[in-house]
Amino acid sequence: MVHGCRLNNASSSTSTNVTKSTENATLQKEENLKLGETEMEVLGKEFNCQDQEQVDFEKAIELTGYGRFHYFLLVVCGFVSTSEEMDVVSMSFILPSAQCDLDLNTYTKGWLNSIIFIGMMAGAYIWGSVADSLGRKKVLIIISFMTGICIVASSFSQSYAVFMFFRFLNGAALGGSGPVIWSYFAEFQPKKKRGSMLSFMAAFWTLGNLFVAGLAWLVIPSTLGFVSANFTYNSWRIYLLICSLPSFMVTALLFCLPESPKFLLSRGDHEEAIAVFRHIYVMNTGKEATTYPVKSLEVALTNNQFGADKESAGGKVFLGMIGDVSRNSKQLFTSPILKFTIISIVINFSFHIGYYGLMMWFPELFNRFNEFSEAHPGEPATICGVTEYVVKSGINSDNSDTCSDKIAGSVFLESLITVAAAVPSNIFAVLGIDRLGRKFYLVFSTFTSGMCAIGLFFVYSSTSNLIVSAVFSSAISCGNAALDCLITEVFPTNLRATGVAISMIAARLGGIIGNIVIATLLDMYCPAPTFIIAFLLIGGGLLSLFLPNTTRAPLA
Structure with missing residues (x-):
């Protein structure tokens, strides 16, 4: 049996092929679990089957494993x-x-x-x-x-x-x-x-x-x-x-x-957050940092979040920090x-x-x-x-x-x-x-x-x-x-x-x-x-x- 992603030859633009891809991914995940692979390894393979889409914090931290x-x-x-x-x-x-x-x-x-x-x-x-x-x-x-x-x-x-x-x-x-x-x-x-x-x-x-x-x-x-x-x-x-x-x-x-990493994401520091995830991944799995599957992160910012305010992030500007404190209180x-x-x-x-x-x-x-x-x-x-x-x-x-x-x-x-x-x-x-x-x-x-x-x-x-x-x-x-x-x-x-x-x-x-x-x-x-x-x-x-x-x- 070949492990990894099962890819469809037909175009993924049709609903039929999308459905087949989903079914194939599910079957593959079940087969991998039967072969004794850990849930994190299966999750990583499942992730790699996708076309480099962004992931949210919960999936990113889950992919680091627990150890x-x-x-x-x-x-x-x-x-x-x-x-x-x-x-x-x-x-x-x-x-x-x-x-x-x-x-x-x-x-x-x-x-x-x-x-x-x-x-x-x-x-x-x-x-x-x-x-x-x-x-x-x-x-x-x-x-x-x-x-x-x-x-x-x-x-x-x-x-x-x-x-x-x-x-x-x-x-x-x-x-x-x-x-x-x-x-x-x-x-x-x-x-x-x-x-x-x-x-x-x-x-x-x-x-x-x-x-x-x-x-x-x-x-x-x-x-x-x-x-x-x-x-x-x-x-x-x-x-x-x-x-x-x-x-x-x-x-x-x-x-x-x-x-x-959650704090870094809230401040808009995505690269630093990914670096932290890679560090956790290495410690938990013993693998190389380059094998961590997440390449980018998505953060749903609301009007209550101000991660893009890079000037005040990290306390680089004292007045910016005071502004953060005031906004948090309000x-x-x-x-x-x-x-x-x-x-x-x-x-x-x-x-x-x-x-x-x-x-x-x-x-x-x-x-x-x-x-x-x-x-x-x-x-x-x-x-x-x-x-x-x-x-x-x-x-x-x-x-x-x-x-x-x-x-x-x-x-x-x-x-x-x-x-x-x-x-x-x-x-x-x-x-x-x-x-x-x-x-x-x-x-x-x-x-x-x-x-x-x-x-x-x-x-x-x-x-x-x-x-x-x-x-x-x-x-x-x-x-x-x-x-x-x-x-x-x-x-x-x-x-x-x-x-x-x-x-x-x-x-x-x-x-x-x-x-x-x-x-x-x-x-x-x-x-x-x-x-x-x-x-x-x-x-x-x-x-x-x-x-x-x-x-x-x-x-x-």
Whole structure:
């Protein structure tokens, strides 16, 4: 049997011959598949049967195959996501240990938890807009390096005010990490694998949580470091220093990756985009770049896309970049994108009030249960009961006579168990998100975690508190993966990083309010926080039903 294209001798101008050509191509594809050829090889032969017609982005990325490049991309982008989550969540493990060094009480702990989100709000929109103008890769390198420097500087800070300042700068850098990395990663994925791979990358958040919790357990209770009359560098500061290492690592790894071909196409840089496709093709298949079958690309530009504006592309003209940022902002709040923008803002706001409002306070709550059980062994207690004990006893105040930074190892173990509970749900999301869809996972997750938030009010012991907290962590982590996929996919390419950035601003605002509300109401009126969080989680999840179904759909 001869493999390759079956060509008709008659003219292709007649409908009969066109039909025969189509039938022959279909038969040939089936025969090739029977002979054991891969789907990509068959697709390449099928493409070569055509008369050098242009292809769109989806076919071009599909023809590169799926292999080593995409797995290396997953590792690098996943570690960017890991380092971001480590920087945010690490503070929850520092609070009990740093309360004496930095003179913290419940109120200042709430602001210390929140300051990074304030910085992220300031940085998210700016970095997202710049990434839609300059490119994803350049921005990711800058913010990853800046993040590492800020973490190191904060570890050396000796006062609350200086520490807050560097945490703010850290947040300003991290603000660009989320929206840009999700846009960058999604734009390399074929539509058939995009959902599962985005969920896979979301699992790196859980990896970050596990690493932070395990590292805190090993380092913070230790006697590492030194203390002098004028300078202190103890275990929790060393813990922060170690947490900065992934940021520097991903800075170096990002230099090994190309710019997003989807972004290059949106800017009109077709030749550069094809060069990226060839690079991916070589890495995935091991073949020569010249054998990549795509010679030209077609891009359906709308009046919302301005890829032909070559003068401002790549940031060559500063005023052109500013113009891009202004246009992106206007388009996001103009129909038909306006609906997606508003819904994504509300969902992210409500979801992250619950996610960060509770997740970042779990170590503190575990510590309060431990302090209560040491004083009243064997007695049952609710969250409100142990909080009342801590407030009345003054253990959590900034009074140097009662301040204690000694944290039991069980607190870190319980935190690690809570984080580890998210691993099965992340696997569940990876395996099923392209089958069941983004909306199913998001609604299921927010309803389940909302019920867990209510359940926290009724716990009566540290064990029941741990169980409900673990289920909450598992459910909301699954929804986090679905939300990231959905929000990344609803915006068109030229607005994606900016759109996701605005959504992330809402998420950070939710994190700020969640932490401040928890800090304020937990000590003043304990029952309120859990019920407020439950209402917002469930309501936000249901709102996702008004967004379009992006499961296995081409990126706009």
